[in-house]
Amino acid sequence: MKPFYITTPIYYINARPHIGHAYTTMVADAIARSRRLLGDDVFFLTGTDEHGQKVERAAQKAGHQATKVFADEVAASFQQMCGDLQISNNDFIRTTEPRHHRAAQELWKRVADRGDIYKGDYEGWYCTVDEIFVPETQLADGKCPTCGSKVERLKEESYYFRLSKYQQPLLDFYAANPTFVQPDFRFNEVRTFVEAGLQDLSISRTSFQWGIPVPGDPKHVMYVWFDALTNYLTALGFGSGDPHAESRIGRFWPGVTHLIGKEILRQHALYWPAFLMAAGLKPPQRVIAHGWWLMGGAKMSKSVGNVARYQDYVDVFGLDALRYFVMREMPLGADANFSDDGVLTRFNADLANDLGNLVSRTTTMIHRYSGGMVPDSPVAAREPLDLELERQLARAIAGVIRNFETFQITVALQDTWVLIRSVNQYIVKREPWSLAKRPDAKALLDATLYHSADALRVTAALIDPVMPQAAARIRAMLGIPQESWQGLKAGTLAAGTRLGPTEPLFPRIEKTVEELRGMSSTEPSEPVEPATPTQSTAPVSAAPPAPTTDSRITIDDFMKVELRVAKVLEAEAVPKSKKLLKLKVDTGQDQRTIVAGIAEAYQPEQLIGRTIVIVANLQPAKLMGIESNGMVLAGSIDGGKPMLVGFDQDIPPGARVR
Ligand code: MSP
Secondary structure (H helix, E strand, O other): OOOEEEEEEEOOOOOOOOHHHHHHHHHHHHHHHHHHOOOOEEEEEEEOOOOOOHHHHHHHEEEEEEEHHHHHHHHHHHHHHHHHHHOOOOOOEEOOOOOOOHHHHHHHHHHHHOEEEEEEEEEEEEEEEOOEEEOOOEEEEOOOOOOOOOOOOEEEEEEEOOHHHHHHHHHHHHHHHHOOOOOOOHHHHHHHHOOOOOOEEOOEEEEOOOOOOOOEEEEEOOOOHHHOOHHHHHHOOOOOHHHHHHHHHHOOOOOOOEEHHHHHHHHHHHHHHHHHHHOOOOOEEEEEEEEOEEEEOEEEEOOOOOOHHHHHHHHHHHHHHHHHHHHOOOOOOOOOOOOHHHHHHHHHHHHHHOOOOOOOOHHHHHHHHOOOOOOOOOOHHOHHHHHHHHHHHHHHHHHHHHHOOOOOOHHHHHHHHHHHHHHHHHHHEEEEEEHHHHOOOOOOOHHHHHHHHHHHHHHHHHHHHOOHHEEEEEEEEHOOOEEEOOOOOOOOOOHHHHHOOOOOOOOOOOHHHHHHHHOOOOOOOOOOOOOOOOOOOHHHOOOOOOOOOOOOOHHOOOOOOOOEEEEEEEEOOOOOOOEEEEEEEOOOOEEEEEEOOOOOOOOOOHHOOOOOEEEEOOOOEOOEEEOOOOOEEEEOOOOOOEEEEEOOOOOOOOOOOO
């Protein structure tokens, strides 16, 4: 079995976990699960980073006498998060554990023995929120350039690490390992930073005590990043002195994948390899830096106060829906907006509609037309449509595996959903409900049932790393065991398999976001403006009867108009028309053509990629011979040029506008 070691950052315990921490942990979990499905020997590590001034102060603020008591309490909430999110970690490390103290001191000693640590005086600026030293030239308005917090002036005796010595070795290492940092553009940032020259790094503090004592000089505690980064080795037995425990280093190091948020890339791609080189150890194989979840335009973080609790979303949408949303919505490396609307839209469109429909159609048909048993479909009976479906399955399997191997989970999910939609179309084209009425069509009906069930089996396997619960529930409905990705292929479902009971997988949520916002939140989460008045504020039954001359409409009338967010994919002028443009738009559910009277105000190329609002349920109409399926919303001052309706934040196509 191939060893595969994956880590998350270890989280600071000055605050309880939120969606940001949950995200990294869930992505690492999906990667770990995918590697297990591929047959690897996986070691998956997460944990908590418990030292430093920030934690000491948070404990004092929380009224705790002993920082350790506070640490135990908050660390437990991260352990609880792993349980709540069904994280399959093999170990959970806390930097306050004795095994970690030993490891960090061992690393320090090795670096010191090789002459790369010296004593000096530090005078400069320090950001306690990020636990980093900030060179004077990088201060932004006297504040930390990373998080915008106030920095503190420090003047104390300090041990230094000879980081400057590692400029060239780091650049050589980067050159020899072109996939060390992913995505690529982040690697360029690191390279540019190193090329500009490196200064030695202060790696000890004397002004507080909550840390790991420096070997031989306990007046100093280690700089929290020197301590924290070592956790990745601690969990492999480093510094334990036990040969059996340490044998894991040989197995899993340096072939490690560090999954992190982009704000801690420098520490992982620069400090960490340099510390390791200085200790005579190999740098890690790979650092993957993902983007940030934003809320209200800013990074979701405790210090900003705009955090969303993962528990609220698990309660309302279910764990797998949350896991699906975050992994579908944020492509590797990019930032993404976290919004209730986004979660609800994806839930109804992708999970209830696409996947939920496939599951219920397939299992119901087999119960209804085949006594709950997967029928046989002899190879000879297969028609072009069946063979095409098999090819699509093969394409999806290859695509998903390839994309998981390169950590492109979003793309893997897109591949899976292309498949799910194709299978739904396959069923619609075959019309099994009509075939069932024709005794002469039995072979075709059986083929349809067989291939749909077989495709559902493959779908369950492909979503398994991201949605383990849903995958297990589908398998239970199909009556099949979990399948590995090794040798996963179309056509292997055994005829005669007896289905289990059918249950709705993701029942559609008919409530509005505002109604769902009853989702209790005990921490202040982002105050999200309700988009419009809704049933929750104006229940239809309680509305006073309108006078007959009143032209106002009821909320029900309004809700008949399906306003949706769409994205312009293509735009071109309509020949011989001054006013019309022909747009191809992505509605989140389909791609369609809309003819819009906005040519006097917009050039076609200005519109591509733009987010607009459309009336999605308008009957088609022909304009200048082109069928238009919907209408674009724009405002205009009497007789003036139209101005497209837009949003002040990113919002995905398909989101309902109310
Ligand atoms: N303790 C350090 C890491 C030490 S690793 C040796 C630390 N801790 S942290 O609690 O601040 O967690 C940071 C990590 O949490 C990010 O790198 C990211 O993985 C995750 N996230 C926290 N907020 C996030 C968002 N708003 N969006 C996405 N991920 C976020 O830094």
